[in-house]
Amino acid sequence: MTALTLSTAGAATLRADALVVGVAKAGKTLVVAPGAEAVDKAFDGRLAAVLETLGASGGEGEATKLPAPAGLKAPVVLAVGLGPAPEEGESYDSETLRRAAGTAARVLSGTKKAAFALPVASAEDAGAIAEGALLGAYSFDALKEQKDGKKPLAEVALLGAKPRDKAHKAAADRALAVAEEINRARDLINMPPNDLYPASFAAAVQAAGKEHGLKVQVLDEKALAKGGYGGILGVGAGSANPPRLVRIAHTHPKAERTLALIGKGITYDSGGISLKPAGHNETMKCDMSGAAAVFATVVAAARLGLEVNVTGWLALAENMPSGSATRPGDVLRMYGGKTVEVLNTDAEGRLVLADAITKASEEHPDAIVDVATLTGAMVLALGERTFGIMANDDDYRTAIHEIAGEVGEQSWPMPLPAELRKTMDSPTADMANMGVRMGGGLIAGLFLQEFVGEGITWAHLDIAGPAFHEGAPYGYTPKGGTGSSVRTLVRLAELTAAGEL
Numbered sequence: 001m002t003a004l005t006l007s008t009a010g011a012a013t014l015r016a017d018a019l020v021v022g023v024a025k026a027g028k029t030l031v032v033a034p035g036a037e038a039v040d041k042a043f044d045g046r047l048a049a050v051l052e053t054l055g056a057s058g059g060e061g062e063a064t065k066l067p068a069p070a071g072l073k074a075p076v077v078l079a080v081g082l083g084p085a086p087e088e089g090e091s092y093d094s095e096t097l098r099r100a101a102g103t104a105a106r107v108l109s110g111t112k113k114a115a116f117a118l119p120v121a122s123a124e125d126a127g128a129i130a131e132g133a134l135l136g137a138y139s140f141d142a143l144k145e146q147k148d149g150k151k152p153l154a155e156v157a158l159l160g161a162k163p164r165d166k167a168h169k170a171a172a173d174r175a176l177a178v179a180e181e182i183n184r185a186r187d188l189i190n191m192p193p194n195d196l197y198p199a200s201f202a203a204a205v206q207a208a209g210k211e212h213g214l215k216v217q218v219l220d221e222k223a224l225a226k227g228g229y230g231g232i233l234g235v236g237a238g239s240a241n242p243p244r245l246v247r248i249a250h251t252h253p254k255a256e257r258t259l260a261l262i263g264k265g266i267t268y269d270s271g272g273i274s275l276k277p278a279g280h281n282e283t284m285k286c287d288m289s290g291a292a293a294v295f296a297t298v299v300a301a302a303r304l305g306l307e308v309n310v311t312g313w314l315a316l317a318e319n320m321p322s323g324s325a326t327r328p329g330d331v332l333r334m335y336g337g338k339t340v341e342v343l344n345t346d347a348e349g350r351l352v353l354a355d356a357i358t359k360a361s362e363e364h365p366d367a368i369v370d371v372a373t374l375t376g377a378m379v380l381a382l383g384e385r386t387f388g389i390m391a392n393d394d395d396y397r398t399a400i401h402e403i404a405g406e407v408g409e410q411s412w413p414m415p416l417p418a419e420l421r422k423t424m425d426s427p428t429a430d431m432a433n434m435g436v437r438m439g440g441g442l443i444a445g446l447f448l449q450e451f452v453g454e455g456i457t458w459a460h461l462d463i464a465g466p467a468f469h470e471g472a473p474y475g476y477t478p479k480g481g482t483g484s485s486v487r488t489l490v491r492l493a494e495l496t497a498a499g500e501l
Contacts, residue, residue: 001183002105002137003155004130004176006163007115012038012072016115016157019074020104022092023051024085025058031085033092034119035160042071051079059083060099061474063107074115080104082119091121094128095408101129102136102476109139110150113157120160127171128408130158134179135476135483140190174304178490181300182483184208185292189468189481193268193285197241198316201267201288205246205295205314212302219245227335229359231351234332234342236317238272238325243317245356248295250302250310252497258309259496260365261298261489262356264349264372265291265316272319272345273327286481287349289467290371291316297489304490308497313360315352319345331429335359336451341429349374350433350444354451361453367396367501368458369492370448371485377440378414378462385466386410387484390445391459392452399501400459400492407487410466414442421446461485 007014011021022033030048032040040047056064062081068074080100086092097118108114116133120126137153162168188196188204196204202218209216221242224233229245236243246265266287270276276284291314298312326332330342335355342351349372360368378388389404389411391397397413404411420443423435431450435443445460452458466484473479495501 001180002134002153004134004172005155005157006161006168006172007157007159008163009159010038011036011115011117011159012042014115014157014159015073016113017074017111018076018078018108018114019068019072020078020080020114020116020118022082022100022118023048023056023058023079024082026085030056030058033082035117039072039077039117042069057081060096061103063103078104078107091125092119094124097125098128098132098408099475101132105133105136105153105156105476106473108153109137111153113155114153115157115159117159123165123167123171126158126161126168127175130156130172130175131179132476134175135182138183138186138478140187140480142187143192177303178300178487181296181303182486184299185296185483185486186478186481188292189286189289191285193318196285196288197267197318198236198244198265199241201265201291201314201316202244202246205248208299209248212299214298214302215249215251217247228333229335229355230332231334231340231355232315232317234326234330235266235319235348235351238322239318239320241318245359246314246316248298248312248314250298250306252305252307252309254307255309255497256499257496258311258363258365259493260311260313260360260363260368261294262313262315262353262360262368262370263291263294264288264353264374265314266349266352267316267318269319269348270321272348273321273325274344274346275321276346283468283470286468287373288316289373289463289481289484292481293371293463293483293485293489296483296486297493300486300490301493306493306497308493310493311360311363311365313356315356317352319348334451338431338450339429341426341432343432343434347433347444350447353448357448357451361456364453365456367496368452368456369461369489371461371463371489373464373467374462375441375444375464379465381441382412382465386412387461387463387466388412388414388441389459389461390414390416390442392449393457396457396459400488403491403495404488407491409485409488411488414445416445416449417442
């Protein structure tokens with residue numbers, strides 16, 4: 001993992017392998033952002049002019065390397081674009097700084113130490129830069145025998161922050177904990193399904209629980225059968241790797257509220273008997289991204305010492321076709337007794353989540369939030385960078401949407417139209433796992449709502465779009481698993497602890 005330090009040294013005097021500065025657009029003019037004054041001075045006040053000569057425009061995501069002049073201890077200067085310069089008296093928003101730092105960290109792979117001299121107007125800015133750099137430096141090469149690529153940036157030295165200031169130190173510590181847990185989630189998502197299956201996922205949770213003092217309980221296939229978890233068992237019936245339901249809990253002696261998080265953990269989704277076509281199953285190792293996000297969030301809550309009880313439920317199964325697999329037309333008796341006719345075995349995530357939601361409801365938490373790569377329909381509706389939010393409480397849905405925006409995650413509130421519920425009626429069971437085709441993401445949310453305990457506030461995050469990035473890296477977002485929703489969930493836990501939700 002990339003190391004993080006707060007430095008009191010000036011940009012011109014700190015010894016590093018590269019020095020990162022920000023540049024922005026002020027109308028048609030390129031300007032040097034605050035934090036880089038000493039660097040600009042070393043260029044005789046002509047840093048912006050030199051960069052313009054090299055084609056830099058200051059646009060977001062842009063990165064320009066140039067050799068450092070005499071007067072700087074670092075041999076290389078990397079200028080990253082911040083987009084439009086803020087109005088006088090205003091500062092750059094946190095997400096702009098986070099993305100710029102992530103871009104710089106990616107570009108500087110293979111570098112031992114980089115000093116970041118980006119604008120720091122507050123502790124929040126310091127935290128955003130640290131978080132972006134640590135996330136941008138991420139790389140997954142654990143399974144490569146020949147590591148022919150460059151190693152991730154080894155150390156981030158954050159300039160402009162105040163190491164002796166409690167707020168700045170706390171922001172940096174928080175950024176480190178959250179980034180490391182997001183990268184834990186990314187590692188799990190990127191693991192191939194022959195290495196990450198329900199039992200090995202559960203073992204990883206147990207190991208982390210032991211490390212961080214968290215209580216972990218694992219229900220194996222025998223315990224699931226004894227307890228009547230028909231949804232999880234039905235989804236996992238076709239696989240040689242049996243399912244698991246994992247409970248991981250952070251508790252605090254001063255906690256007054258409890259937040260239950262539930263993650264879909266399909267370690268590989270072939271679609272089952274309703275088999276996915278070629279071209280749609282190659283990345284289905286990522287169908288456990290919700291469980292990875294929940295796992296990472298609970299560990300982050302423990303590391304941050306949040307005064308709230310956070311319980312994570314990971315519904316883990318592998319959805320495979322075989323002679324023992326659940327068939328379209330089968331009826332499953334879910335945990336709690338409700339029966340569900342399975343019309344499509346590729347609508348499996350809602351089945352494992354339903355069992356976990358019912359179980360979590362028995363503990364009467366103040367709120368339940370489930371997270372899942374649930375529907376392709378949500379990707380069609382919102383694209384690949386935005387997750388959908390549904391809830392049984394409009395105010396709670398709005399709060400989560402605002403939290404996501406605060407931490408830099410794109411989301412959008414979605415409705416739960418009551419008229420769609422009847423399309424899941426079944427002649428042979430209490431309900432079916434499918435309804436009408438149009439509005440499929442909303443149908444899935446309505447299905448899950450049926451299993452939420454009475455009087456419990458509930459929200460559903462469909463992260464099918466942003467959970468796994470197949471394109472070129474950008475900002476702090478890598479190719480592959482992204483760790484989507486972890487930052488939102490951690491902030492939700494913080495605000496719950498503070499009594500603001």
